[in-house]
Amino acid sequence: MNFKNLGINEDIVNILNRNGIKTPTPVQEQSIELIKTGNDVIAQAQTGTGKTLAFLLPIFENIDLNNNNIQALIISPTRELAIQITEEAMKLKEGKDVNILAAYGGKDISSQLKKLKGNLHLIIATPGRLIDHIMRKTIDLSKLKTLVLDEADEMLFMGFKNDIESIMSVIPKKRQMLCFSATMDSQVKKLAYRYMKDPSVVTVAKADVTLDNIVQEVVETTDRHKQDALCSVLNEDNPFMAIIFCRTKVRVDKLEEGLHQRGFNCAKLHSDIQQSKRERIMKSFRNADIQYLIATDVAARGLDVSGVSHIYNYDIPESVESYVHRIGRCGRAGEKGYTCLFIDPKNERMLDEIEKTIKLSIPKRTINI
Structure with a gap:
């Protein structure tokens, strides 16, 4: 199995190859086609299994560059993780010119607001900063197609449950939702099944x-x-x-x-x-x-x-x-x-x-x- 077999376009495959990534990991192999075809997905995978690319690659494939609405939103519990996801997304941008905004605490909000006036396709954010933008009405998620909760277990552990519920209230009822988590305890399952429709479950063994x-x-x-x-x-x-x-x-x-x-x-x-x-x-x-x-x-x-x-x-x-x-x-x-x-x-x-x-x-x- 290679990335071309999974439907990833040649320009992005070339970028992956340049970065030494030639063979999909198990979580990528199991997730990419499910996500590309619009399924809701719950994926349980540890750090180091390649889960960031498991959701970024199909998101890049699905984004329509002629549609100037925000089409995908990735929420992460920490700024460090948001930065890391953004760095991976910026590498893929060389293969497909997706407009990306990173919104997390510690960044100058005025420069973020200025960038928001341009056309945006993908937002990578921490819950607090995203809610700040929503309350200022500087982010419009009404046309969102895909939402990713990354490290969902850690998000709940850090007390972001109410923030997630606030965010869910302003996005379309009909949208794709992806939940990536290292552990699949009852709290994560409860959250996932509350907002997801017939999700496919992907599990990578420890x-x-x-x-x-x-x-x-x-x-x-x-x-x-x-x-x-x-x-x-x-x-x-x-x-x-x-x-x-x-x-x-x-x-x-x-x-x-x-x-x-x-x-x-x-x-x-x-x-x-x-x-x-x-x-x-x-x-x-x-x-x-x-x-x-x-x-x-x-x-x-x-x-x-x-x-x-x-x-x-x-x-x-x-x-x-x-x-x-x-x-x-x-x-x-x-x-x-x-x-x-x-x-x-x-x-x-x-x-x-x-x-x-x-x-x-x-x-x-x-x-x-």
């Missing part, structure tokens, strides 16, 4: 993302000695690029300060950091000018950075799904990945749950401190 190319290890330590243990591992591994996950913003701050004092090339990412600075940090990380990105789950949600070879779970995540999300950020495109989880005795129960779910007894790593 094992496709997590286990095939990723070596997993555990370091047993205590909270007091965890930073020393992490530094010992980082010195041994010296990865090309790595993400280090912490449970809270305070823990991110403390670890970043500690690693910086020890001479590590690192930067931190969480929601209290000014948006313009977050964008600069992500640009530097993507360019491999920063070796270690220290982040919370919410700040890193949806980030897809090529070149990340190692994931360090400084704090054990609160759920198996979060663990799967985190480690899915390495071992991309057939490359090998490595993940290391730091636990103290009180984390044993969560570790047992992770091992039971992924059907793997994660080997212990011995370190010298």
Whole structure:
């Protein structure tokens, strides 16, 4: 199966090829034709499965350049994810001149409003900024054909349910709706089936993302000695690029300060950091000018950075799904990945749950401190 077989036009296929994308991933293979033919789709897929292109490619195919109305809307829970989707869409624009607006907090609203006076086909937005535009009557969604909710589970987790309902009230009843989510819990299902008509369901198995190319290890330590243990591992591994996950913003701050004092090339990412600075940090990380990105789950949600070879779970995540999300950020495109989880005795129960779910007894790593 290739992208031409899925009905993607040659100009866009050439752009994909130039970017090293030649074969559709399972979620793309299963979703693209369903979306192209107008079906509502619920797709459950982890980070790193290629889900952004799974909805962008058919949306680009379906947009009519002679129709100057807003035809497609993609809503994402975080600014970082909105930026990332926009970057992917701008690459595809070289093959089809779709007019795109990115609307998210931290961007100058006056420049966005100026751009809105032109003809627009596709909007990529966070809920808050989109509602701001709707209330100002600067965005008209009355002719919308396709709505995408990306990372729907995270959208609900972050408290955007009422915002989504407000947005749904101003778009046509007859339209296509696509719901992409890493987990398919009862909240996501309730939301999806409330607004969708006979949706097709696409599911990509977790094992496709997590286990095939990723070596997993555990370091047993205590909270007091965890930073020393992490530094010992980082010195041994010296990865090309790595993400280090912490449970809270305070823990991110403390670890970043500690690693910086020890001479590590690192930067931190969480929601209290000014948006313009977050964008600069992500640009530097993507360019491999920063070796270690220290982040919370919410700040890193949806980030897809090529070149990340190692994931360090400084704090054990609160759920198996979060663990799967985190480690899915390495071992991309057939490359090998490595993940290391730091636990103290009180984390044993969560570790047992992770091992039971992924059907793997994660080997212990011995370190010298």
